[in-house]
Amino acid sequence: MFGAVAPATGQSFALVLPFADKEMMNLYLAEFAKTIAIDVHVVMVLDGAGWHGKAALNVPGNITLVPLPAYSPELNPVERLWLYLKETCLSLRVFPDKAAIIDACCQAWNRATENFERIISRCNYPWIKAVSS
Secondary structure (H helix, E strand, O other): OEEEEOOOOOOEEEEOOOOOOHHHHHHHHHHHHOOOOOOOOEEEEEOOOHHHOHHHOOOOOOEEEEEOOOOOHHHOOOHHHHHHHHHHHHOOOOOOOHHHHHHHHHHHHHHHHOOHHHHHHHHOOHHHHHHHO
16 A cells, blocks of 8 residues: 655545556555645655655656655654554455455545544644744
8 A cells, every 4th residue: 555645734645556666656645636726735654665766766757755764653743544554454354355355445435534633643743834834
């Protein structure tokens, strides 16, 4: 699951993709870029996963990637949403097949993000509020 959130507004976007690699990340970025308003530029915070490297990606012009220092999940707003998904929907389960995994991921994301306040309360860290004001 590839996902992004806007911590201040609760907006979100995700794709459930079959692999976690640079090709899927490029697909994710391209699809995400299509959802961004013409007069908006998005700063996307990323962890250090190998497929997040700028050299390997085709980054759309309306997105700037900001890599985080190693071992700093507390700086990545979406990490608390991933934790919520793991704790409430996706951990300690056995799935009969790939389709069931995809369905569970889609249902979990949709349920977790249907309420903007849920995203804001989990992802709008105090440091984000401080640098945004």
